[in-house]
Amino acid sequence: MKNISIIGTGYVGLVTGVCLAEIGHNVTCLDLDKKKIELLTLGVSPIYEPGLDELMASNMERGNLHFTSDTMMALRVADVVYIAVGTPQQEDGSANLSYVFKAAQDIGRNITRDVVVVTKSTVPLGTNYKIEEVVKAYLQGNYRVDIVSNPEFLREGSAVHDSFHGDRIVIGADSPAAADLIEEINQPFGLPILKTSISSAEMIKYAANAFLATKISFINEIATLSEKVGSDIVEVAKGIGKDARIGSKFLDAGIGFGGSCFPKDTRALVKISEAVDHDFRLLKSVIEINDRQKTALVKKAKERFGSLKGKRVALLGLAFKPNTDDMREAASISISKRLLEEGAEIIAYDPIAIENAKKVLPPEVQFVEQIEDAIKKADVVFIVTEWEEIVNKALILSSLFMEKPILFDGRNCYTEEEIKQYPVEYIAIGRKPIKKTASLSAAASY
Numbered sequence: 001m002k003n004i005s006i007i008g009t010g011y012v013g014l015v016t017g018v019c020l021a022e023i024g025h026n027v028t029c030l031d032l033d034k035k036k037i038e039l040l041t042l043g044v045s046p047i048y049e050p051g052l053d054e055l056m057a058s059n060m061e062r063g064n065l066h067f068t069s070d071t072m073m074a075l076r077v078a079d080v081v082y083i084a085v086g087t088p089q090q091e092d093g094s095a096n097l098s099y100v101f102k103a104a105q106d107i108g109r110n111i112t113r114d115v116v117v118v119t120k121s122t123v124p125l126g127t128n129y130k131i132e133e134v135v136k137a138y139l140q141g142n143y144r145v146d147i148v149s150n151p152e153f154l155r156e157g158s159a160v161h162d163s164f165h166g167d168r169i170v171i172g173a174d175s176p177a178a179a180d181l182i183e184e185i186n187q188p189f190g191l192p193i194l195k196t197s198i199s200s201a202e203m204i205k206y207a208a209n210a211f212l213a214t215k216i217s218f219i220n221e222i223a224t225l226s227e228k229v230g231s232d233i234v235e236v237a238k239g240i241g242k243d244a245r246i247g248s249k250f251l252d253a254g255i256g257f258g259g260s261c262f263p264k265d266t267r268a269l270v271k272i273s274e275a276v277d278h279d280f281r282l283l284k285s286v287i288e289i290n291d292r293q294k295t296a297l298v299k300k301a302k303e304r305f306g307s308l309k310g311k312r313v314a315l316l317g318l319a320f321k322p323n324t325d326d327m328r329e330a331a332s333i334s335i336s337k338r339l340l341e342e343g344a345e346i347i348a349y350d351p352i353a354i355e356n357a358k359k360v361l362p363p364e365v366q367f368v369e370q371i372e373d374a375i376k377k378a379d380v381v382f383i384v385t386e387w388e389e390i391v392n393k394a395l396i397l398s399s400l401f402m403e404k405p406i407l408f409d410g411r412n413c414y415t416e417e418e419i420k421q422y423p424v425e426y427i428a429i430g431r432k433p434i435k436k437t438a439s440l441s442a443a444a445s446y
């Protein structure tokens with residue numbers, strides 16, 4: 001059995017480590033963050049990811065999943081090392097590769113046998129060859145080093161499910177033996193495997209994220225147009241999605257894409273293009289549309305009220321999407337800043353992400369532990385993230401607790417039939433506003 005070590009135990013490294021252990025491998029997850037490792041050693045996941053805790057516990061108990069912050073310990077006897085460290089955006093939009101190259105140095109310094117280095121981190125074209133150079137430059141003995149680009153396609157919030165039910169596993173390698181080994185390691189997942197060159201694998205990752213981001217900005221542009229001409233984006237998306245060539249997924253109009261990947265990867269691909277003298281105008285527009293879309297709710301609220309000064313806004317859902325505690329590039333950040341600039345007050349609620357949100361939202365934002373408390377205090381309700389609890393409760397609670405219920409829905413959570421059942425003025429994205437006269441507050445009966 002091969003020893004697998006994973007450098008970086010974040011959203012990708014931890015899920016990858018746990019899932020590789022689940023299919024029978026002996027896995028050591030390494031992270032420099034000692035607090036993270038302390039928690040993990042106690043069996044506590046530092047991230048919220050449905051289904052992860054259970055798999056983590058069972059594999060730790062079986063003895064094939066280990067956590068350490070000791071780089072030498074993790075790498076000394078490794079046969080295969082995955083790099084799953086962050087590649088965050090730099091100020092100019094390009095990917096920061098310092099963590100990746102530091103990991104490559106660590107591998108070179110610490111391995112004591114031949115090794116296959118597998119890059120999971122999303123890295124620009126040509127980076128895998130640079131990783132190979134760095135590992136080789138730091139080697140302490142005459143060991144063979146092979147590089148494999150194995151980009152990750154999991155989504156946060158369904159990462160464990162995606163690992164076992166993904167559409168494909170991409171293995172980019174120059175060495176057939178290294179590609180075969182990584183194929184063998186992944187075989188138990190039972191997913192289609194696509195072997196490619198290293199450059200193609202690197203490009204597949206960026207192209208996939210850029211395409212999905214393009215689909216979202218496209219539907220958001222059609223939503224903006226729909227508002228102007230009187231069509232309904234939910235009906236339009238359904239209608240075009242039925243065409244198998246288009247597909248119905250990633251056609252939900254709303255307040256745009258956030259998260260740790262689409263924003264940074266689209267910007268990085270623009271920079272990758274610039275470096276080879278190509279002006280990727282389509283992708284630049286995708287980014288621009290998305291930046292505008294993020295504050296669409298504030299614009300609509302301003303148009304509706306004239307001024308937002310002194311208005312108390314219940315901000316429902318803070319994470320960049322449901323079922324995650326990740327706040328990276330969440331729409332709630334841009335919306336909060338804009339609302340505060342307009343003189344509004346913010347009462348924020350999220351079922352899971354409040355602790356992370358407190359670290360990144362402006363200090364003026366007030367947080368509540370119950371959705372009821374946010375809506376009771378509000379003049380206006382904004383749905384920012386479509387958590388199940390929020391979708392189930394926002395409409396009914398607004399109608400019960402607010403004197404003049406008005407709900408701005410950034411995720412188009414309700415059908416027209418649902419909205420019509422409640423005396424709530426409803427303004428969403430790409431749809432006709434629905435005006436209602438408010439009934440008297442029935443809060444006591446809730």
Ligand SMILES: NC(=O)C1=CN([C@@H]2O[C@H](COP(=O)(O)OP(=O)(O)OC[C@H]3O[C@@H](n4cnc5c(N)ncnc54)[C@H](O)[C@@H]3O)[C@@H](O)[C@H]2O)C=CC1
Nearest residue numbers: 008009010011012031032033084085086087099121122152
């Ligand atoms: N988050 C996601 O859903 C997905 C992320 N990716 C890509 O995967 C990569 C990782 O992303 P995340 O897991 O979100 O990042 P993250 O920020 O959650 O985790 C990275 C971890 O690496 C650790 N680290 C950094 N340098 C280290 C070193 N030399 N030794 C040991 N640990 C080190 C950090 O302490 C951190 O815990 C990025 O390139 C990202 O673009 C790809 C697909 C999905």
Ligand SMILES: O=C(O)[C@H]1O[C@H](OP(=O)(O)OP(=O)(O)OC[C@H]2O[C@@H](n3ccc(=O)[nH]c3=O)[C@H](O)[C@@H]2O)[C@H](O)[C@@H](O)[C@@H]1O
Nearest residue numbers: 152153154155156216250251252256257258259261320321
């Ligand atoms: O490279 C990555 O990190 C990952 O990025 C995305 O995954 P993730 O960011 O976790 O979440 P998505 O479900 O793709 O949503 C991203 C953003 O787009 C928004 N979105 C998504 C779909 C849609 O129809 N409309 C829409 O606005 C979501 O609200 C969210 O803000 C990709 O879906 C993954 O395949 C990829 O591995």
